[in-house]
Amino acid sequence: MTEGFHPALPDMxxxxxxxxxxxxxxxxxxxxxxxxxxxxxLELDLGPDDLAHAGLDPLASARDWKPATVALYTxxxxxxxxxxxxxxxxxxxxxxxxxxxxxxVRGEAPEHLRTVAWCxxxxxxxxxxxxxxxxxxxxxxxxxxxxxxxxxxxDWAVPGALTAWHAWEEVRNRFPALESSPWVxxxxxxxxxxxxxxxxxxxxQALQVTFTKHAVRTALxxxxxxxxxxxxxxxSLASHYxxxxxxxxxxxxxxxxxxxxxxxxxVRAERAVRRAARQAD
Numbered sequence: 001m002t003e004g005f006h007p008a009l010p011d012m013x014x015x016x017x018x019x020x021x022x023x024x025x026x027x028x029x030x031x032x033x034x035x036x037x038x039x040x041x042l043e044l045d046l047g048p049d050d051l052a053h054a055g056l057d058p059l060a061s062a063r064d065w066k067p068a069t070v071a072l073y074t075x076x077x078x079x080x081x082x083x084x085x086x087x088x089x090x091x092x093x094x095x096x097x098x099x100x101x102x103x104x105v106r107g108e109a110p111e112h113l114r115t116v117a118w119c120x121x122x123x124x125x126x127x128x129x130x131x132x133x134x135x136x137x138x139x140x141x142x143x144x145x146x147x148x149x150x151x152x153x154x155d156w157a158v159p160g161a162l163t164a165w166h167a168w169e170e171v172r173n174r175f176p177a178l179e180s181s182p183w184v185x186x187x188x189x190x191x192x193x194x195x196x197x198x199x200x201x202x203x204x205q206a207l208q209v210t211f212t213k214h215a216v217r218t219a220l221x222x223x224x225x226x227x228x229x230x231x232x233x234x235x236s237l238a239s240h241y242x243x244x245x246x247x248x249x250x251x252x253x254x255x256x257x258x259x260x261x262x263x264x265x266x267v268r269a270e271r272a273v274r275r276a277a278r279q280a281d
Contacts, residue, residue: 020047027079032204034080037073052082068247097240097252099123102218103160105167110178110188115214117161117168118185119249124158125149126253127261129207129246135184142166153261211246 015023021042026034040059041051051059056077060070077084103120106112118132124147127135131151141148147158147165172178178186181199190196191206202210219238226234254260 017045017047030076033076055084103164110171113168113171115210117164120161120164121158125156126250126258129204136182137184215241215244
């Protein structure tokens with residue numbers, strides 16, 4: 001995976017930050033996350049030696065990373081050979097949260113409807129970002145009562161997602177590039193990459209950003225539209241939505257007892273279910 005990270009000897013200066021990073025090879029399967037970790041470090045002129053000594057706290061402060069993000073990039077750094085302790089990925093807090101507002105159709109903007117469909121499907125098929133990124137339209141079938149998601153790992157019935165799915169399908173079919181796209185969550189505009197195009201496969205980072213924007217916008221809409229008698233409830237829900245990432249959304253779905261569709265997060269989901277049961281007693 002890597003040619004190996006060797007920290008500087010005591011009393012010896014570390015190499016310049018850029019040279020230090022160029023000596024390392026990105027861990028297989030985590031090239032994008034490694035690149036973003038390196039870019040964040042170089043913005044602060046920090047090399048691998050600096051991170052191995054100080055951890056990711058400087059980067060987390062500069063980038064306002066959530067604890068789950070720090071845990072992810074620490075894992076990536078360790079895979080790349082940097083010696084640092086692995087923080088425990090935090091459990092969802094709160095353990096339960098009403099996520100239905102994120103699946104409510106509030107307009108016809110393609111970006112809004114794409115994310116609403118994603119959230120609605122994830123309530124019954126809580127795939128990872130990578131799984132949703134690669135989910136094809138021919139793997140999703142709409143019946144009169146529910147969606148059916150079929151993958152190499154099995155088949156899942158997803159109730160409650162038909163309205164969001166049909167709204168997204170209706171709008172995307174107005175645009176030839178989206179109508180012909182094989183992806184459930186296609187790109188709506190060209191990105192920076194040379195192969196990026198409308199209807200193409202979204203990057204993992206683009207999907208995560210899309211979800212965060214949707215959660216924040218939903219929080220603002222809840223605050224603006226709440227009736228006086230519901231202000232406190234709306235404010236509480238909005239405050240959680242404003243800090244929500246898709247990884248946290250998925251863990252909350254799993255903690256509600258929905259069957260995992262990938263090994264990632266399954267153990268934490270079981271812990272969360274037990275924790276919720278203890279709190280209910």
